[in-house]
Amino acid sequence: xxxxxxxxxxxxxxxxxxxxSDAVLPAEPAPAVQELGALVGFGQTWTSCSARxxxxxxxxxxxxxxxxxxxLKQVPEGQKxxxxxxxxxxxxxxxxxxDEAGRAVIERVVSSFAGEE
Numbered sequence: 001x002x003x004x005x006x007x008x009x010x011x012x013x014x015x016x017x018x019x020x021s022d023a024v025l026p027a028e029p030a031p032a033v034q035e036l037g038a039l040v041g042f043g044q045t046w047t048s049c050s051a052r053x054x055x056x057x058x059x060x061x062x063x064x065x066x067x068x069x070x071x072l073k074q075v076p077e078g079q080k081x082x083x084x085x086x087x088x089x090x091x092x093x094x095x096x097x098x099d100e101a102g103r104a105v106i107e108r109v110v111s112s113f114a115g116e117e
Contacts, residue, residue: 008040011055011089015044018112022105023047029054030094036067038090050096051105055113057088064090082106084114 029041030052038056045052058064064085071092075081080103083092091113095102 007057007088008042011042011057014086014089014113015053015055015091015109018053018109019044020108027052027054029056029092031071036070036090037063038067046102046105049102049105050099051093051102051109052095053091053093053106053109056090056092058090060088061085064088068092080106082110084110086113089113 024044024046027043027045029038029043031054033039033041033056036056038058041054041056043052043054056064056067058067064087068083068085068090071081071083075094078097079094080097081092081094083090091110093106093109095106097103
């Protein structure tokens with residue numbers, strides 16, 4: 001798969017749907033695209049809490065799912081991590097485990113990413 005403009009636009013739309021009107025800043029995906037074996041990725045952080053979301057495009061659903069499984073096994077102590085796959089796309093979101101607002105953002109963004117766009 002070639003990460004062309006329509007492909008990237010779909011990933012951005014999936015994330016934007018869950019972001020709503022929250023104030024966010026662009027960020028490098030964490031972990032890095034190369035570390036997960038993704039084709040491309042992008043991220044954002046929230047200004048109101050510790051939440052961070054990274055979105056990755058993979059060659060296919062199975063590659064994205066395998067990356068999600070790896071990430072779930074590597075959540076650092078003191079962090080909450082959650083992800084989901086939508087087609088070739090994976091979203092991975094984290095926040096400080098004690099940050100209630102951040103955990104709520106993660107739940108909303110991941111749920112929205114998995115649903116109907």
